[in-house]
Amino acid sequence: MSEEAQHRDEIVRFGAVLYGKNLAHGSAGNLSVRLDDGSILVTPTNSSLGFLDAERISKVSADGELLAGDPPSKEAFFHLAVYEQRPAARAVVHLHSTHSVAVSCLCHDDHADVLPPLTAYAVMKVGKLPLLPYFRPGDRQLAASVREAATAHRAMLLANHGPIVSGASLAEAVFAYEELEETAKLFFLTQGHKTAPLTAAAIAELNVVFGN
């Protein structure tokens, strides 16, 4: 099986898993994978992640030109912005999962990092989570914001919308996304309780040992 065919199947498999776990609903959310030649496979516009057809997944060039398959998601442009800034990224996951979206709808004093470092895994797999301003769906101005944040962050949160998470493989990006959603859940569970997030020293140690 070719590299492209394998990644088409992988997108279908992970789409079904995310839909089955209620992390994706309706036709919301999109997944992409960057191939060795720099082109990108991305889920098509108005498709449901639970019912993808491998053959119809869109293939676009690095500048967004459709090369094969159905027309890409209206949000494909911000996947391209992430790839542009992160040469090592091979996959991007963007979903509208409930707890993360809820965090994106809160008032935050500090937009540089909107979830507390509650666990080591959140620090290792997600890192700091900046909040980007709200843009209407499809507004290309979002690309500039994403580009700026992507340079230093593998995960970011779009206000009143949801997270964008990248990784060195689709599995890595999906697992980091799941860690983020679970951290958002923990954040709400601990609201109103005295919490003890990781200390700056503990975070610095994780960054040294695990190279974040």
Ligand SMILES: [Zn+2]
């Ligand atoms: Zn979206």
